[in-house]
Amino acid sequence: MLEVTPPDSVAAPAPHFFTAAQFAALSRLSGLIEPPLKGAPGALDCHAPEFLDFLIGVSPADRQQLYRNGLDALNAQARKQFNKTFAEIDDAQAHTILQPLLVAVPWVKDPPKDPLKEFVFAVRQDVPMATRNSPEFAAAGAGTGRRGGGGGLVWNPIDPVYRVY
């Protein structure tokens, strides 16, 4: 078989789902949740916010709304408390906003009922996965000895399935 190049190797993602203000808040939040640790790249190095812009953009409406409302709420809180956007506040200020929204969740299928706490829980799940399963993380892992998102046998479409959609 001929060797082909994955798109992430030659092109940058073009975010388009979130507004600029939402995307800036998501980037700031992603950097806090998954910073570079132990020599491994963090969420921003791995373009996790750009990936989540794509993923949430093709997700069911309730997931999209959870993210949009959550990011808008973080910006609103930052303006109210610090007269800045969430992207502009420092780590301590961000922690002041985030701390009341952090809860231990014993069962991942039973997320917090409060929408903002549910959003923060969702981001805490999604950002690490988007980071650690990224090509950037895998490439860095080869150098640092850290494992990326692993891999295995992937089922191809088994035959020309009759699709009704």
Add this chain to the structure above:
Amino acid sequence: MATKEYDVLIVGSGHSGGMAANVLTKKGINCLMLNAGPEADYAHDRTAKATHELPFRGFDKPGRLPHVFQANEANAEQWVDEKEVPYTHDPAKPYNWVRVRLLGGRSLFWSRQSFRLSDFEFKAADLEGTGENWPISLADLDPYYSQVEAIFRVTGRKEGWPQFPDGNFVENTGGFGGRGGTSSQTMKLFTELANQRGIGVSVMRSSLGVNGLASSINLLLPDALDTGKLDIVSNAIVREISVDKKTGLVNGTHFVDRHSMREMHVKAKVVVLAAGTLESTRLLLNSGLANSSGVLGHYLHDQIYGVNVVASVPEARDGKAAPGLMGGSAFMPRFRNLKKGEKRDFIKGYCMMVNSGGGASPNHFPLYGEELQKQLDRYAGSCVSGSIYGERPARFENHVRINKDVVDAWGIPVLHVDVKDGDNEHNMAKDAANTLEEIFTAAKWDMVSKTDKFYPPGYSIHEVGTARMGDDPKKNVLNKWNQTHDIKNLLVVDGAAFVTCGWQNPTMTIVALSMRASEHLAEEMKKGNV
């Protein structure tokens, strides 16, 4: 144009259909097997890829398989596409129907946990004073279990406990780590504390199979094909069972070719349904057959999967989780409601699984970033966790019916699933979570997390009932030989026949029942009774 009439037409190719074909063909009976999906070619249908190479980085395409929590981006293609073959339910009553239509069905991906039911299940009504007994007992099924265990190479440790019947095992002499495992200090302490509370601790029982696979495609169908008495047609979606209007007996099925949409009919003297509990029942309902009792589609049940209790062993934290201290796993078969008159706020029982040596999860801590990572590092390898499988009672109101307003890709009306959990399930889960917490606390381990929540109905992939067996034709769909009471040459040999499911993975029972029913069918055909 073919006009051949088969002796037996088998719908479905999983464990139950595979066993029917295996038994019947060896007795010289000409069989045809129809399977709704294609044959998988493991060499060509799978490709080794890193997760970061996948377009959704392992998240999978959002919304593709909303009811299949087991699905991920790597295995998504193995499951039935929910848009291609939909089903409906009230959003307030979620149901996870997890399906595979590849040749071999769900047997291809079976977890291989291998248990017998006991008379605590077969004769549950005698103990509980409610519900129905099976028309058979463990003694009736024992010889078939033994043969199935030999074929599947079931490994286990004999305990002599009536609620956990021993079998024809490849003896497991290992410790709590399973085959060849070791007993760590934590598992020894757990065992001591569990035993003090009347809880027996054993090891998991599972099928070794061959080369790690215990499927119909490697254990059952090859021998059937070798007899020269079996034809298999793939991509054949059965629309309806046909009936001879003169005799009232079934005489074949109408099916549609999955790709061309060509409608076909095949003749057979006997029809054996083995399409999986809900597909077999859907076919009967769509055919308007075998429902003089009015209970077809009712008593759908399975097992609750869930409860999660996690504790951390203090002396194993901060990088001190040595192999002798941590590691291994234990299996506790049902220990509740084994005596008549035992007073609890639930009937039936559950089994528990406990594992030692894991870590905490990020969701256990209200932290993020570097602080979270430090906490995870502290707890790495120091945790003991427990979860359960528990029996959902079979209730008349939990049922499926045909939704004529929705059809699948081939125009076949789909199922509407109407199932709701009751107090019994929640009380059982609370008891399990409290029991695990009590033992972990007695061990002086630090509690990390505790929940008595569990997955929605269907998640276990152990759905059974809906065409239950029983002696009374007014209350049951099948007789004790898996024949429909209404039509003697129509059988259902999959999980639909179950009266109660217990806490046990149902596969061994399904296969043993299929073997028993097929042997009886062959005898009846020989005598000219069917």
